[in-house]
Amino acid sequence: MKPQIFALLAAICWGVGGYFEKKGLHLGNLSPTMGITLRTLVAFVLLAVASYPQWKTVPLAGSKALIYMIVGGGIVAGAAGMLCFYTAIKGAPLSRVMPIAFTSPLFGALMGLIFGGEALTLKTILGMSLTIGGIILLTIE
Numbered sequence: 188m189k190p191q192i193f194a195l196l197a198a199i200c201w202g203v204g205g206y207f208e209k210k211g212l213h214l215g216n217l218s219p220t221m222g223i224t225l226r227t228l229v230a231f232v233l234l235a236v237a238s239y240p241q242w243k244t245v246p247l248a249g250s251k252a253l254i255y256m257i258v259g260g261g262i263v264a265g266a267a268g269m270l271c272f273y274t275a276i277k278g279a280p281l282s283r284v285m286p287i288a289f290t291s292p293l294f295g296a297l298m299g300l301i302f303g304g305e306a307l308t309l310k311t312i313l314g315m316s317l318t319i320g321g322i323i324l325l326t327i328e
Contacts, residue, residue, distance in 0.1 A: 198289070205276060205281060205284075205285060206281060208222060208273070208276060209276045212273070213277070218277075219270060219273035219276075219277050220270065223266075223272075227265070227269070268291075272284075272288050275288060282325070283326055286322045286325040286326055287326060290318065290322055292318070293318050293319065296311065296315060
């Protein structure tokens with residue numbers, strides 16, 4: 188399957204999941220911290236099973252790669268990002284939170300342009316501008 192299909196499936200999962208997470212936080216009167224802990228625990232178990240055949244590749248990855256994964260994925264995106272997201276969905280409507288929270292591709296694209304040596308094209312500028320415009324449109328009162 189094309190990477191774009193997986194990106195769309197990720198967006199669907201995150202959007203649908205966000206709805207259920209918000210409902211669960213409010214129905215159970217759970218703190219954002221407990222919500223993200225439950226989410227992470229379930230994801231950890233499922234992913235540990237799914238990735239079992241690849242565990243032998245971890246020692247071969249090298250310390251630099253592992254540090255990038257731990258800091259970027261575990262600390263920044265996994266813990267800090269998800270805790271901020273859960274705090275936002277607990278306190279505001281999804282229609283306000285999701286468009287802002289999911290500007291993450293915009294920040295990812297900027298990181299790729301600034302640090303990753305990716306080319307800045309007219310199509311990239313237009314796409315990023317439309318993303319920002321859509322977010323503003325969806326979040327202004």
